[in-house]
Amino acid sequence: MSTIRVLVGTRKGAFILTADGGRRNWSVTGPHFAGWEIYHLKSSPADPDRIYASQTSSWFGQVIQRSNDGGRTWEQPGSELSRQDASPDDEANPPMPQGESNKFAYDTSEKTGRPLTTHQWYDGTQHPWEFTRVWHLEPSLTDPDVAYAGVEDAALFRTTDGGESWHELAALRNHNTGDGWMPGAGGMCLHTILLDPKDSNRIFVAISAAGSFRTEDGGETWKPINRGLNSEFLPDPTAEIGHCVHRLAMHPSNPDTLFMQKHWDVMRSDDAGDNWHEVSDNLPSDFGFPIEVHAHEPETIYVVPLKSDSERYPPEGKLRVYRSRSGGNEWQALTDGLPQKDCYVNVLRVRWLPIRSIPAASISARQADRCTYRRMVETAGRRSCAICRAYCPLRCRRCRDPRRTPLPSANARRRRR
Amino acid sequence: MIRVELPYHLQTLAGVGAEVTLTVDGVVTLGSVLDALEAHYPMLRGTIRDHDTGRRRPLVRFFACQEDVTHDPPETPLPEAIASGAEPLLIVGAIAGG
Numbered sequence: 001m002s003t004i005r006v007l008v009g010t011r012k013g014a015f016i017l018t019a020d021g022g023r024r025n026w027s028v029t030g031p032h033f034a035g036w037e038i039y040h041l042k043s044s045p046a047d048p049d050r051i052y053a054s055q056t057s058s059w060f061g062q063v064i065q066r067s068n069d070g071g072r073t074w075e076q077p078g079s080e081l082s083r084q085d086a087s088p089d090d091e092a093n094p095p096m097p098q099g100e101s102n103k104f105a106y107d108t109s110e111k112t113g114r115p116l117t118t119h120q121w122y123d124g125t126q127h128p129w130e131f132t133r134v135w136h137l138e139p140s141l142t143d144p145d146v147a148y149a150g151v152e153d154a155a156l157f158r159t160t161d162g163g164e165s166w167h168e169l170a171a172l173r174n175h176n177t178g179d180g181w182m183p184g185a186g187g188m189c190l191h192t193i194l195l196d197p198k199d200s201n202r203i204f205v206a207i208s209a210a211g212s213f214r215t216e217d218g219g220e221t222w223k224p225i226n227r228g229l230n231s232e233f234l235p236d237p238t239a240e241i242g243h244c245v246h247r248l249a250m251h252p253s254n255p256d257t258l259f260m261q262k263h264w265d266v267m268r269s270d271d272a273g274d275n276w277h278e279v280s281d282n283l284p285s286d287f288g289f290p291i292e293v294h295a296h297e298p299e300t301i302y303v304v305p306l307k308s309d310s311e312r313y314p315p316e317g318k319l320r321v322y323r324s325r326s327g328g329n330e331w332q333a334l335t336d337g338l339p340q341k342d343c344y345v346n347v348l349r350v351r352w353l354p355i356r357s358i359p360a361a362s363i364s365a366r367q368a369d370r371c372t373y374r375r376m377v378e379t380a381g382r383r384s385c386a387i388c389r390a391y392c393p394l395r396c397r398r399c400r401d402p403r404r405t406p407l408p409s410a411n412a413r414r415r416r417r
Numbered sequence: 418m419i420r421v422e423l424p425y426h427l428q429t430l431a432g433v434g435a436e437v438t439l440t441v442d443g444v445v446t447l448g449s450v451l452d453a454l455e456a457h458y459p460m461l462r463g464t465i466r467d468h469d470t471g472r473r474r475p476l477v478r479f480f481a482c483q484e485d486v487t488h489d490p491p492e493t494p495l496p497e498a499i500a501s502g503a504e505p506l507l508i509v510g511a512i513a514g515g
Contacts, residue, residue, distance in 0.1 A: 035426055059476040059510040060426050060464040076460055099455075099462030105469040131469070 005070060007051065009038030014053060016071040032074065033065065043070075044139035044147070052147055052163060054134040062133050064101045064149075066163050077101040077163035100165050104131050104151055107168040114174030119153065120182040129153045129173060138193035142200075150190030154181060154207040156219065169219035172205065177224060177241040184208035184244050184263075192248045196255040204258065204273060209244035212260070214273050225273030229262060246289045251298035259301050259328070261291035266303055268328045279328020284315045289348045299327035302334075304347040313344040419450055420505035427465070427508070431458045436505055445500035447479060448491030465508060480507040 006017040013031030032038075036055045044050040053065040053074070065074045076097035106129055107113030121127035132152040140146035145162040155173040157166040172190075181188060189208055196202035201218040204225075211226040229243045244263035251257065260267040260276065266286050267276040280286035285305040294300035303322050307315045314320060318340045320333040419439045428435060439453045455462045462468060465477050478487040482496045482504050498504040 033429075035429070057426060058513075059424075059474065060430075061467070061474060062463065063430065096458065097460040099459045099468075102463045103468040 005043070005048070007041040007043065007071070009041050009053070011037050014038040014041055014055075014071075029071070032071070033063075036063070039133060039135055040137050042137050042139060044144040045141050046139070047144040050139070050144040050162075052137040052139060054137055054149075056133040062102050062104060062131075064134070064163050064166075066101075077161075078165070101163050104134065104149070104157055104166055105168070106131065106155060106173065107170040112170065113168070114170040117174065117178055119178055119188060120180055122183065126179060129155070131155075132187060135189045135191045136193055138195060141195055141197055148193050148195070148203070150193050150205060152187040152189040153183075154188050154190040154210060156190060156193070156203075156205060158219075171220055172213060172215075172222045175213070175222050175224075177210070180241055181207065181210035182242065192245070194248055194250045194255075194258075196250075197252040198255055202255070202272075204248055204250070206245040206248045206260075208246065209242060209263075211241050211243040212245050212248060212258075212273055225269070226276070227274060228269070228276030229267065230265070230278075231263065233263075247291045249291045249293050249301065251293040254298045257298065257327070259291050259293065261288050261303055263287065263309060266291065266328065279324070281324075281329035281331060283322055283331050284320075287312075289346075297325070300325045301327065303331075306346060312346045317341055317343050319343040319345065319347075418502045419445060419453070419499065420502050421450065421454055422505045422507045424508060424510040426510065427461055430464065431461055433458070438502075445495050446492050447486060447489060447495060447506075450495065450499075450506055451491070476511040476513050478509045478511050480509060 002021040004019045004021065004023055008015040008017065008030075010031075013034040013036060015028055015030035016032070017026050017028050019026045033053070033055045036057055039054040039056050041051055041053040044052075049068060049070040051067040051071055053067070055063040055065050057063075064077060066077045067074045076099070078098045078101045106116055108116050116129055118126035118128050130153055134149045134151050134157075136150035138148040138150070140148075146158070146160050147163060149157040149159070149166060151157060156169045158169055159166050183189075186208065188210070190205055191208060192204070192206035194204040196204070199216075201216060203215050203219065204212060206212045211224055211229065213222045214225045215222050224240050226240060226243050226245075227238075229245075230237045231239075231243045233244075234242050245260055246263060247261045249259045256270060256272045258269045258273050259279075260269070264287050265278050266280045266283065266288075268279045269276045278286075283303070283305050285307055286303075287308055288303050288305045291301060291303050294302070301324050305315060305320070305322060306312045318335070319338040320335050320340075321338070322331040323334055324331050419441050420436055421439060422436050423431065423433065425435075431437075437454070437458070439450065439457060441449050441453045443449060451465060455465075464474070466473055473487070478485065480486065481499050484496075486493070486495070494500070495506065496504070499506050
């Protein structure tokens with residue numbers, strides 16, 4: 001029987017929830033890395049027991065953790081290389097991590113790097129790039145030792161040695177629009193990385209608040225892909241960059257179709273991001289953070305609307321996942337198992353990952369602000385979409401069949417603004 | 418032998434207790450103690466001083482003999498009580514945010 005593994009990052013540490021394929025009985029381990037913020041955990045599609053974790057602290061910086069056994073044990077990558085005389089059997093003189101795995105230095109070298117430039121700061125002045133933390137870890141689809149890291153201030157790094165060292169793909173940071181990128185409320189973070197399963201050289205990233213970018217050559221060059229976005233907070237609402245994209249999603253069977261939860265607006269592109277159009281339709285609000293595609297249905301997508309950017313909690317205090325089965329528009333609310341009164345929480349950029357034929361898989365979640373813990377949503381198998389209530393993963397409800405949920409009334413649309 | 422007290426988060430990261438002891442060659446300064454600490458516990462590299470620049474992380478502070486030495490130049494000799502091991506050097510996570 002298959003195993004379901006849910007990886008949960010919180011401001012208090014990491015938790016791992018495990019169940020069999022029936023998802024009736026869950027076991028929870030954690031907190032791992034107690035007292036540290038876990039911005040992201042994600043397992044390798046090529047080896048689900050290989051998990052990367054971004055452990056971070058405003059006080060003590062960035063730590064990369066790695067597990068090779070599904071989260072039972074963890075290490076800072078690189079410990080094997082710590083000392084020439086290190087021996088794992090020498091209890092008095094054990095090998096130690098070297099800390100190189102935690103080093104994210106912008107590449108300014110002549111050979112592969114780019115000059116350290118500036119971006120726009122909150123007050124409109126220019127500010128030099130400064131590394132703060134890793135927001136997103138995206139393991140390679142084929143090689144457990146290869147992974148990408150999206151960091152704040154926005155840049156893309158890659159490891160090819162299982163996380164022991166990280167190297168920046170500097171062309172993105174050095175894009176000629178970089179001086180116009182600006183931080184959002186959570187900082188200027190690269191929070192989304194999508195790898196094209198059909199073309200290993202094609203990568204999509206999203207940055208708050210710069211927008212979405214695509215490379216076709218493995219990171220050598222990048223193209224802004226924001227045509228069709230309309231952000232009223234910008235002096236030019238349809239500018240090439242500056243959009244506060246909150247999340248991108250893609251179904252692996254159709255990598256030319258992308259879905260986006262923008263600051264406001266749920267968007268869709270059918271040409272790999274070259275052009276976007278809005279698919280918010282009857283959502284009660286199209287402000288939100290997460291968006292994801294069903295594991296087996298490329299045209300079934302999910303969002304979790306928040307009332308507004310000023311009141312970041314579910315409309316009417318009812319926590320609802322909205323699903324569209326037509327690739328956008330015609331949204332219906334999913335509420336079973338979710339609090340429908342007095343619920344003033346915020347679902348941030350969680351990642352809902354498909355769980356298909358692999359024996360164990362993971363769902364990762366990441367925290368991004370001070371107001372909430374993580375909730376997880378998963379879309380897997382024949383069952384779909386349950387959100388854990390805030391603050392306690394033990395309150396998870398078992399998934400319900402998505403087809404049981406009735407459509408909302410035709411007048412349910414209540415838009416923002 | 419130099420005594421150094423670590424904040425809880427760094428204790429868990431290094432897998433040690435609240436206090437570690439170090440041998441420091443030459444003049445005992447804040448910089449030389451941190452160098453020795455990072456050499457002995459390399460997993461702490463980047464947690465007290467920035468990996469890239471070597472600058473103190475903004476919310477980390479240092480105390481010696483009830484004195485805040487955070488902003489002293491790193492080459493400043495630490496008090497004799499620290500150098501002799503009579504008192505520990507305290508590495509503290511600043512109280513920030515409540």
